[in-house]
Amino acid sequence: MSPESQAPRWEWYYIAMYFYIGGVSAGAYFIGSLVELLNKKELRQVSRTAYLIAFPLICITPVLLIADLGQPVRFWHLFFYTKDGMPYMNLTSPLSVGTWALLVYSGMSFLSFLNVLAGEGRLPSEAIKKFHTLFNRVPHKVYAAAGSFFGFFVAGYTGVLVNTTARPLWEASDPLFGPIFITSAASTGAAALAVAMLWQKSTARDAFAHLERFDRVVMIIELVLIGAMIVVAGRYAAPLLTGQFGVMFLGGTVLLGILVPLWLTWRRAASGAANDSMAMLAAVLVLFGGLMLRISLVQAGQL
Amino acid sequence: MIMGSNMAECHPVAFRWPLQAKTDHGAVLMHVDPRFTRTSALCDIHAPIRAGTDILFLGAIINQVINSTRWNTDLFFKEYVVNYTNAAILVNPDYKDAEDLDGIFSGMSKDGKSYSTDTWAYQRGPKPNPAVSEAKTFTDLLLQHVPGRPKTDLTLQNPQTVFQILKKHYRRYTPEMVEKVCGCPKETFLKVAETLLNNSGRDKTSNITYAVGWTQHTVGVQIIRLAGVLQALLGNIGRPGGGILALRGHATIQGSTDIATLYHSLPGYLNMPDARKNHETLKDFILTEAGPVATSYWGNYPKFAVSYFKAQWGDAATKENNYGYDYHPKITDDHSHLPMFVHMMEGQIRGFFVMGQNPAVGGQNARFQRKALAKLDWMVVRDFYETETSVFWKNSPEIKSGELKTADIKTEVFFLPAACVAEMEGSFTNTQRLLQQHEKAADPPEDARSDIWFTYDLGKRLKKLYANSPNDHDWPIRNLFWDYEPEPSEVENFRIKDEPSAHKVLKEINGYTWADKKPLPTFANLKEDGSTVSGAWIYTGVMPEDGVNKARNRQGDNWISPNWGFAWPANRHIMYNRASADLQGKPWSEKKKLVYWDPNKEVKDPSGKIIRGSWVSPAGEGIDFQPTKAPNFRGRDNGIGFDWLSGNDPYIMKPDGKAWLFAPAGTVDGPLPTHYEPYESPTPNLVYKQQSNPLAKTWFVEGNPYHKVADPKYPIVVSTYRVTEHHLSGTMSRWLPWLAELMPELFCEISPELAAEKGIKNAEYMTIETARGEIQARALVTRRMRPFMINGKVIHEIGLPWHWGWQARAEGDVANNLSALVADPNVTIHEGKVFTCNVRAGKRGGAA
């Protein structure tokens, strides 16, 4: 391990927050895309809700990322090398590749977003109508497949990014952050969808049930991955298990963000009753746990 | 052996040479010091000793050496010591040693404050017939007073021989005593002694290097002298890789003692006319000063002295007015730094020039010195930063505490901006007597001016002011030869057009014939009749002819480098190098060959005649001997100078031509270095009844209280020293952010044992106090400091780098607030390296 590596001093309200919001957006989006691949009418509300929330969420993220830069006005250097004006991507840098992926994902999620609105007749302009027609010429499955790929990429690359460094916690937990972030994105994406769907009140019950079941599976996978990470990281996991980040991680993520929601949904399933407020609580807790996960992992590595 | 020095930290650039000797040539480096420093880290051996016990340590090495098998059987040592030192010379039978008188010598005055040296004198043969009956010249005068040659016993068995006296004097300086008094483990001490002995002899030589860790003691001169004695016994002097290297403390300070900014000497180490001595006339002066040493190269004293006076006053210096000697100022007292400040405190000093100095921080008992400044009428400070001294009247600890009030201080302070080193032209003299020309790179900004500009301009103005004065005591300034106007070529590239010519100054120092102003190639050309001038005879030869300045030479080689700069005297790098050859003039070994006698070499004498036989040095080294004097030449009993010295007298500056193991004259506090405890010590002297140097200079005045011996209030030994990151009182280094951040605050090095005892925690504040004052410092708790076991008792030592003051980007308390005014009796150097104190945790004044 590197006793001397320095922390990048990324503020939690910029970078960890981006990881989280990006994860929720991307998670919701790839769930929506995957569901669309199955092409089932009763699940359409899932996809639709996903496309409606993914894009607005991802809009916040460039602001966060650019604000964290030491030279914010130069953010466009991420796409063009200043010395020759050509587009630039560094394959050895997850940050570089991820930024391009984020760009593509944003574009795709925007089109999906627009398409849903256009499809529901909410945007009356001629140009939108033309767009809607053109867009739907592309086979949905193709677009959905591509969409889910970029969704997964945006959800997972940030974990790979953090692991590809020399900070003791981050190096020791390699290669588990990517998987954990994807899993968490899936979980929080599903939870965001759940909240949105519960909010709409006209929830397709079946779809919701599937969503819940998915989230349960994912949460268990997440627990397993978190356990594996702690084992793999060994003594370098200490900053994550002690002090303020220990509270955030163990209390916020593991307990409140996974175990309690699991117990709640099991209770709900066992009781058979469609207890919406319990479902809402479970979903909110999952969302909270995801935020705690990002903050504790990113900030504990910078101690 | 590096002792009394922290060479790696304080002379880092020079230290690369010992280090290179170690890495490339297997040299063994040893560091003897109370602390384990960056020097110790690079040395093979570190021998810890309690501060102030150097004489005991060195004396014990001598005792070890002269009783060893090797020294007594290897004929090299016998040949060197018997023939090149005064070991065989017989001393006055009435002489009583410290062994007889429990720590003092015979000849002590009734008040115990001075020695008469009569009983230390040599036994001599009858006075020879004077070579002249009438004294027409000063040289004649000296020829009339040549004493008889010293009596000798070449077997060294006679108890009155210097050697037997020396042996007796150091017989109790044993390894056990070293462990008891110095606190150095016996094995370590023996390792040091063995290493020195085994690395001396025909094929190997050892060097001893020191700095102010030796000078700044009440026995400073004696410590250094003892190293000289040791090296002479080991046959290391005058030989390559041997000798004693004094590491001077400032850039070109060697030049500052050569050209004498010291109150008690004239340039070239002549003595200052002194109203307390028989210096009434020039004749008296020469007889008093040169008489006792005329049978050495100092026999040419009259030539040096007259040339010096002639340089001062040019045409105004005539035979009639004894070349201006009649008007030359005479000192009346010890006017060195410490007594000067005592007089200043008494209100006896009106004005004060402070040039590149900061007594408010650098002076001992700094509080005393700061308060003394308030008694002046006026003070001129020349520096390029606002030093603590320059602002003492408005910002200082005494102003803050209310002890001094700005409104009450009548001292008028002038601050004149000075040029820094890159803005001045001139020669630089390094510690090994090497002159190198230093070029001006740029003008100083605005009104800042160099010290030479200031002094020259001041002189011009004073001359104008006194031009019409009828007073005798103004004669020296009125008639001062003071023309150092620059040549156009010297100032054409610079803005300041009236910068005086450093070249002219150096030429005057070198010397030239007054009539035609032609430079002199050697001091052998100096005359006592006023036809030559020389500002400092030792530098003669740096400008052997017009247009040549050897200080500019830059051709180095792997060894002597005779074409790099100019080493005084006469480009001789190793002094007394006649001693690098044996009695027959052959090198002691091929490996250590430097200078040797070639009987077949043909040279021309001054009259053009061809002489056969000369000393030669293929390495280009200057011969520190009469070049054509054969090894078997017997000097004339009634001659002076070179005439008296024989072919086997390498020490041409000593009146017996020998290295002085025993000093019959010259040191006021004893002919043999003796272990005295520092003036402030936690322990009684375990070797003699006489506690400390009986002649140590003290000042029992208000504000300068001393601690008692083994004072229970102040049981801890403290030493002040320097670190690489800062320079002296920090006036040049603490303003620079790059240096300020390397060592930002005053810190105190303290052993974990003492820290635990006092509850002092690393990096937190601690307070150090003496009867003179108290200061706070950050504690640096480290095992590099160690407790010493002295005679069964634990004695702690702490260390304080003294660079800090209250001005500048790195600030801290003034460490010198703690020390007292107490000094060595020979040269009045302060005892800054060891005194006592007490420590406690927390900030001064009781704050946490």
Place this chain on the structure above:
Amino acid sequence: MAKGMFVDTSICTGCKACQVACKEWNGLPGEPAHFHTVPDRPYPVAFNFTGNSYDNTGKLSATDWRHVRFIEQFNEGRTEGRWFFSSDSCKHCKDAGCLNACPVKAIVRTDMGNVNVQQDVCIGCKYCIPACPYGVISFSEQTGTVHKCTLCNDRIHNGLGTACAKACPTGSISFGEVEDLKKKADGRLAQLKGLGFLKANIYGYSEAGGLNVFYLFMDDPAVYGQPINPVVPQRRLFRSAAITVVTAIAIAAAAIMSFRERGIQKNKEVTP
């Protein structure tokens, strides 16, 4: 041919001339974090005393491109005592973590093998900072970009050596062709081993793919605060990415399985 430096810590005296020469040549200010303003002082005052031996610099930063470490090893009885010094700086790794991590190509390697930050390209994303196994490259609040040792890029491209090597009084730091320096280092190591210093070792021949600025240590590299066998982080990228892809596939499968009908309405056509 790659240029680099060989740092022989066995002849380092801890004088810090390298730190100051670097600042002087590169016009770097005092480290801002080391100074604070004090009432009634017209200049900032240094307050960075650490109590850690003679090291008040602490670590490399955007304004400290060289940092001398001080390691004291003394036993209680003082029979064994050593004080090691080591001047730390950018290692100009042959495979540089910072260069690999930079998303805007601000960090480039010149024709002499040294790694530099192009100040006009850097966007201050700070990703290179944790990518360096040695904690070298650092962010400056003042410029909003990262900074580190440039191997005196301007000097070495004009026939000169690095400022630190020039200032080093003992020759502990030497600049030159890496292959030549290796020969020198090997010779010195053999000499030290011959003198009985069996723990002496060269650090940087294989570490992190090879360092153009490499060291001769007198003890274990961990004693000098250096990582043992560090790996450039990007070497792990492929594995990390692969595992993440596998997880993605697993999640996708989980999604598909969760959202399928429990066998009842399989294959029924549904119009969107």
